[in-house]
Every structure is written in structure tokens, then in C-alpha cells.
Amino acid sequence: MSGQGDVIDGRFELLERLGSGGMGTVWRARDTVLHREVAIKEVRPAGPELTAEQSRVLRERVLREARALARLNHPHVVTIHQIVDIPTSPHPWLVMELLPGRTLQDLLEEGTLTPREAARIGRELLSALRVAHAAGILHRDIKPANVLLRERSPQDAGGAPSVVLTDFGIASLSGSTQLTATGDLIGSPEYIAPERIRGTGEGPAGDLWSLGLVLYVAVEGVSPLRRATSLATLAAVLDEPVPSPVRSGPLAPVLGALLVRDPALRPDADRLDAMLAAVENGITWQPTATSERPADSVGPPPAVAAGPPPAEPRTRTRTRTRTPVIVAAAAVALALVAGGALVLALRGGGDTGGHGRQADKGGESPGPTTPPASSPKAPPASGTWIAQLFSEPVGSGEAARDRRLAAVRKDVPEASYVRSDAYASLRPGFWVIYAPGPFADGRAALRFCAERGRADGDACIGRYLSSSGGDSGLLCKPPVSAPVGRCTRA
Incomplete structure (x- = not known):
């Protein structure tokens, strides 16, 4: 096991341990030849001693990392200086640039x-x-x-x-x-x-x-x-x-x-x-x-301005002070708690598909697990404006759809659902929970929602159901007093 003060390959003096993880330890080191500080990664996996075959595989993996980095020259990719592969050492080392700062x-x-x-x-x-x-x-x-x-x-x-x-x-x-x-x-x-x-x-x-x-x-x-x-x-x-x-x-x-x-x-x-x-x-x-084009289409899709964005409050609520440390360029750290978001957006809209958050109090699936008593007998006709209250991916299953519908019906009893695949103006693959109206336009749908306490874009939007994909941009968002987006077909 290496320690502070050790000199690797007769050149790199280990100064400070910066971090350890499942694949080894990263040190701050001094290059005694070029008189500069570097990050050096000791590739030593945690756990039992490796077999000869496992050591060979590990060494090859490290060499591959070095080759991968050496092939890239980019300001947002860490720079590798060299690899130290000592025949008498069971583990190789990677020498990289030392980056003052910390990790994301x-x-x-x-x-x-x-x-x-x-x-x-x-x-x-x-x-x-x-x-x-x-x-x-x-x-x-x-x-x-x-x-x-x-x-x-x-x-x-x-x-x-x-x-x-x-x-x-x-x-x-x-x-x-x-x-x-x-x-x-x-x-x-x-x-x-x-x-x-x-x-x-x-x-x-x-x-x-x-x-x-x-x-x-x-x-x-x-x-x-x-x-x-x-x-x-x-x-x-x-x-x-x-x-x-x-x-x-x-x-x-x-x-x-x-x-x-x-x-x-x-x-x-x-x-x-x-x-x-x-x-x-x-x-x-x-x-x-x-913008709904095949993957091999050339060029990026257009971005549509949806009015001035709301102010973005800083959300860093924790105020503890961290002393910035010098983090190695190849720091091996434990995985951060991470996750993914399946944003339930419908084609043509910048909405999140999460309309109805007021109904389910923060995203938990409330309400009964049995299907609601009623369901739509037929989808609304093409050319209809609705008040979209939520969208649920079809892959979530009918039980999840029915729980959402039950929650929404607490303040919009007439709410129903339709499958988005029935309309070219919607992105397929979702159950759309909505109030049918009828509504003359998107503004009327927003007024309907506001009367029921659904006055923001996460609780309601006006949406146009159509058999034409060209109508996918007909999307009306709160506030009611000055709605954002296209609220009429004209």
C-alpha cells in the first residue's frame, strides 16, 4: 500500500490523498522533474487480492482509459500526461492534470x-x-x-x-x-x-x-x-x-x-x-x-419562445461551508444519489405533462387503487379544445392512470381520459386526463381551471385535439390574465 512521501517511478512524490473509491486512490503529487503538481491515480481495486487473470484485465482497462483520454483534446475532457506501468508493481498509475476545485x-x-x-x-x-x-x-x-x-x-x-x-x-x-x-x-x-x-x-x-x-x-x-x-x-x-x-x-x-x-x-x-x-x-x-423529424434529419429543430421566462430562484437551501479541496482529475468517488425523469410531454408543448400536481399533493399516487366508475365511451372529436390536467405514460399501466384520474376528480369531477395516440396533434404513448368543456378556445379552458384552483401551468393547460400534426403547437398556458402560447386556431 502506497503512502504519503512515496516516490512513484523515481519521479512522482505523493503529497496528499485526495479520494478513494472502488477502483483505487487518487493523490496530489509533485513531478520532481518538471517541478509541477499533478494528480496521480493508483489503480488498486478494493476487496480481495486479484488473481493473475484479474490483474491482467485490470491493467488492460487502465491502459484503455489512458488511450481513450489521450485521443481527446478538449477543454471539457481531463488531460492525461502519461501512464506509469512498472513491471515490478502489481498496479499501474495514471498521471493527469490537477484541477483545483471540486466535483459536481x-x-x-x-x-x-x-x-x-x-x-x-x-x-x-x-x-x-x-x-x-x-x-x-x-x-x-x-x-x-x-x-x-x-x-x-x-x-x-x-x-x-x-x-x-x-x-x-x-x-x-x-x-x-x-x-x-x-x-x-x-x-x-x-x-x-x-x-x-x-x-x-x-x-x-x-x-x-x-x-x-x-x-x-x-x-x-x-x-x-x-x-x-x-x-x-x-x-x-x-x-x-x-x-x-x-x-x-x-x-x-x-x-x-x-x-x-x-x-x-x-x-x-x-x-x-x-x-x-x-x-x-x-x-x-x-x-x-x-421538429418531430426522423433521427437522420439534418440540423437542430427550431426553438419557440414561450414568452418571458419566470425568475429562477436559487434553490440551494443548505448553507454549510465547504473548504474547496484540490480534486484529482480522475477522482474515484462513490456514486451520487441519482435519478431520472420521464417528463410526460405531449407533442407541440413545452409542458411537463405533470399537470395535476395540485390534485396529488406533490407527486404521490393518491386515491383508490380500483378503477374509477366511469371512463370515456369515445374520444372527443377532432377540432376540440380541452383543459389538460395531467398526462400519464401508457406504460405505467391502467391502474396508475386510474389513480391519477381519481385524484384529479377530487376538484374536477367531470375529468375523463383519452389516449393521445388518437390525435396527430399529441405525442403518442400517453393517457391524457382532461376536462372536456366544451371550450371555445384555450383561454376558456384556462378560465375553467382557474375557477377550480388550477391556475398554473403544472395544473392545467389549454390543448387542441386535432387529426393534423400541424396543430401540435396549439397550446395555451396560464396565467389567465395574459396566457402564453397559441390559444386560438386562427
Whole structure:
């Protein structure tokens, strides 16, 4: 076991232990040849002593991490200086740049971020992933503990720290040999994409799923998919419905686009960057009729301004003081409590699909577990305005739908539901819980809701049901006095 004062490879003097995890220890060290401080990662897995074959696999994995990082030259990817592979040592070492600061996990322990802050961080991480993916590298372990915060230069004093993605130790390079036996799964369970768990193939979309979870926990501060055991967490990632976010505001539609279990339906990097840029610039991103395009379409979709965004209060409620420490560029840390958000958005709207939060008091599934007495005999005719009160993914099951409906009916007794697949103006795959009206336009629907205590966009929106996809942008949001969006068909 190495200790403070040891000199590695006759050159790197260990000064201070910065952190430890399941795959080793990171030190602050002094390069006695170049007279600079570096981060050096001692790759020594926790647990029993490895067999000769396990040591060989570990060494190859570390070499792969070094090669992956060496192929990338990007301001948001950690820089590797060299690898120390001493024949007489059972474990290799990685020498990397030393980044003053802390991890995103440290930052989130002080409180959540605003949607705009999270969007900025998301764009920087996405830029790193785009470079990695172009080089044939999948990260496969994106989580807050692997995101370092680099302080701005003196010229940019006062600006928010930039982020640096690190720990490519389980990255998958194109053409490389798999390093685990069949059935082995490496990574933090709550951040693993569903397709990786199923073994149905991997690609860049898996990293985007993980990025979506990082952004979700950054703004929501909760982990709805994490369970008491790793196996239970994996089961939740595969099959359990993910609650709608309640704090994400304009970021919610972006999370909804990312956190879908079919990787083919997630946005590509170009489209995602456009979505995040809109949120960062204070615009609520809304998919338009032309943005629902095949994955191979060229160029990002347009972003539609939905009026001035509301002020974003800072949500860091914890005020304990942290003394910034120098965090190693390849810090190995325990996984942050993480989660995912399945934003139940309908096509054409920037709404979260979580309309009806007033009815269920914060997202718990209240009310009876038996189906309500009545259900719709036929969907409303095309060309009808409704007051949309909630949306539930069809995959959640009919019992979940009926619990939501029962909760909404406490203050809107006439509420009913319809399946969104019946209308081209709605995004398929959801049960839409609504008040039928009839309403002359979206404003009338909002007035109806306001009379029943549903005066905000998380409780009600005016929605136009149509057989034409061109009507997907007909969306009317509170406030009633000055509604946002398209409230009439004219």
C-alpha cells in the first residue's frame, strides 16, 4: 500500500490523498522533474487480492482509459500526461492534470441548481461527449462524481466554473476487446441506460440517457430510480415509471426527450444542444410540428419562445461551508444519489405533462387503487379544445392512470381520459386526463381551471385535439390574465 512521501517511478512524490473509491486512490503529487503538481491515480481495486487473470484485465482497462483520454483534446475532457506501468508493481498509475476545485457531486450536496445553470453544464458535458463519440469512445459512467468543476481564469473572474468530464476507466472504444465476462456490468446502476442492462446494444444514446439523469438530479435533488440494492435499482431503470419533475421548469421538456427507454427516440447531439441552448438563454424549448423529424434529419429543430421566462430562484437551501479541496482529475468517488425523469410531454408543448400536481399533493399516487366508475365511451372529436390536467405514460399501466384520474376528480369531477395516440396533434404513448368543456378556445379552458384552483401551468393547460400534426403547437398556458402560447386556431 502506497503512502504519503512515496516516490512513484523515481519521479512522482505523493503529497496528499485526495479520494478513494472502488477502483483505487487518487493523490496530489509533485513531478520532481518538471517541478509541477499533478494528480496521480493508483489503480488498486478494493476487496480481495486479484488473481493473475484479474490483474491482467485490470491493467488492460487502465491502459484503455489512458488511450481513450489521450485521443481527446478538449477543454471539457481531463488531460492525461502519461501512464506509469512498472513491471515490478502489481498496479499501474495514471498521471493527469490537477484541477483545483471540486466535483459536481460536491456542489449538489449544497443544494440543487436552477434549470438555466443545469442547461449550461449540460451543454459543456455534451460538447465533451460529442468529441468522445466522434473518436469512437463511449464513456458509460457519467455521474456527478465524475464531473469536475474547473475555476475560471483570472480574466474570466466571476464567471461560473466550467466542467470537466473525467474517469474514462470503463469507456468502450470502437474495436477494443470487451474486458468483462458475459453478464458483468460495470457502472453506477442508477445512471446506466436501459439498453445496456438489457444487452440490446450500445451507442452514444446511452451516454445521453446518463446525461439526462445527471441534469435531472441537479435540478430536482431526488433519485426516483435508486433503490435499496443494485438489483432493485436495475429493475427500476428497466421497468418502473419515472415521476415527472416538479422543479425543472423550462428544462422539463428536454429531460422528457432524453429519458425515454427507446434509444432511437432520444434526440441526437445536434438537436439536444439546440434544446439546452434555448433553456440556457431563458427560452422554454417547445417541439414544433417540424421538429418531430426522423433521427437522420439534418440540423437542430427550431426553438419557440414561450414568452418571458419566470425568475429562477436559487434553490440551494443548505448553507454549510465547504473548504474547496484540490480534486484529482480522475477522482474515484462513490456514486451520487441519482435519478431520472420521464417528463410526460405531449407533442407541440413545452409542458411537463405533470399537470395535476395540485390534485396529488406533490407527486404521490393518491386515491383508490380500483378503477374509477366511469371512463370515456369515445374520444372527443377532432377540432376540440380541452383543459389538460395531467398526462400519464401508457406504460405505467391502467391502474396508475386510474389513480391519477381519481385524484384529479377530487376538484374536477367531470375529468375523463383519452389516449393521445388518437390525435396527430399529441405525442403518442400517453393517457391524457382532461376536462372536456366544451371550450371555445384555450383561454376558456384556462378560465375553467382557474375557477377550480388550477391556475398554473403544472395544473392545467389549454390543448387542441386535432387529426393534423400541424396543430401540435396549439397550446395555451396560464396565467389567465395574459396566457402564453397559441390559444386560438386562427
